[in-house]
Amino acid sequence: MTPFVLLTRPDGKNTELNTRLEQAGLDVLALPVLELEASAPSQAPDPAAYDLIVFVSGFAVGCYFRALENMGLRSWPRGVYAAAVGAASANALLRTGMAPADRIVAPDADSRQDSEALWEELQRRGIHPRRVLIVCGDSGRAWLAERLKREGADVQRHRAYIRKPAQWRPCQLAALAGLVRSQRRAVVLLTSSQGVDAWLSCMKEADMMALVTRTDFVVVHERIARHLRQSVAHLYPDAKATIIVSKPDDKIMFRSIMTLALA
Template sequence: MPAQPSAPACARAVVLTRPAGQNGGLARALEARGWRALDLPALRLTPEAGPVPDPADFDLVVFVSGNAVRMFLDTWREAAGRGRAWPDATAAAVVGPASARALREHPAFGQAPRLVQPAPDSPHFDSEALWAVLSAAPLPSRVLIVRGGRGEQGTGRDWLAGRLREAGATVTLHRAYRRVPAAWTPHQAEGLRQLARAGTPTAWLLTSAEGVDAVRGHLAALGLLDWWADCRLVATHPRIARHLITVIAEALPARGDPPMLQTCAPRDEDILAAIESVS
């Protein structure tokens, strides 16, 4: 399990803010390279109540994140019966390799063959990259977009829905889960204070605009915003990076220097390289 915040024990630390259960492999890889990895989720994911659309009613289902994959398929499988498998006539689409892996690993989808995704060497994994693939082939007429909270990676899902509708598709948006700020314990808060007091070089991984907002709220309450702005910051999409810069500028208007910020793809290997590059 990733280390939890306590007294600093390594020469450098990294705070992983992805939701609970999604930081283990990355934390182990970082710890093998001498980092102290703190598992400190910014957001808590809660499944939405209510009916779940049936993928069989659509020609294409677009998942905007791995979280959307897991939350939707878990709920759909529970409602439809655990023996229910993904319908053969329905294609699935994802914005990147992490979501593709979540689909392939889920028992409700498995090795269903029709999976659309950006090329592995795409410079970004987002709605624009997925649209480049979708628009190069005959477009489906009925599309379901599965999302969460107020959105992943800014307004990308709304942009994609607009492109699909302009092309003549009927688009249904389904919110599979809500995202709310995760509670940080007094022990975790004190661990961050100790890192700040010790001057331990610290990196932060930020993977959504909502996560950035949640971290800002926590650190403002702890009086650690100035320290955070001096840390190494890694964002997994340019839109998240732009939001992060805006948040820091608004929170610390007298600050002259921009934050030390690196942008990378959301794959663990790219995140690892980005964290190492800003250390």
């Protein structure tokens, strides 16, 4: 039997991939496991106070620039770089219309999409900032901040949003229960380590943990894959899940999900 697919990204990020998978003949259920909420919609540090501002996600970009607009700031200061850890965040920066394209720094779309790749790009372009702001959520890696500090930069973090486990609605739980009763395998897309923990928590609360033993996964970084393997092995030592590490691009994630679905 063909597996069904669970898409766990936050609301608003699953639509295109959901449509493509359904057009390919798969049963798909969008079940966001994290809710994102702006923490300071009218407050943000002035970009002119920094040499470099790093955005960890497209949502971080949206929160920060909406706050700037609410504060009456509608132009990007000359000489300030805006950096993104991935192509999706870089595209979000371009769409703001404020940050000039030649001041946006991000890893190449064909390379890794992470802090290490962004650091390499900063080095390649000879960008050595002294004052850095990292626009992020309430949790996440500190690798880039520590690396910049070792180079002598003054690094500050701006918590632009918070992440919290989603509360699945009764209609979502009923849809999931129907798929689980089919006894088919599942393919689950997980895009952060926090998402791994939230998915397992949501499944436990829904009393559907048995599905974990017949699930394969697509993740977007080897670091997430390691965390997922450890988490599943702790709960079910005999579980034999296949995990594909994909780039965080809808077209590539589609191909990865189809690879598992048709295996």
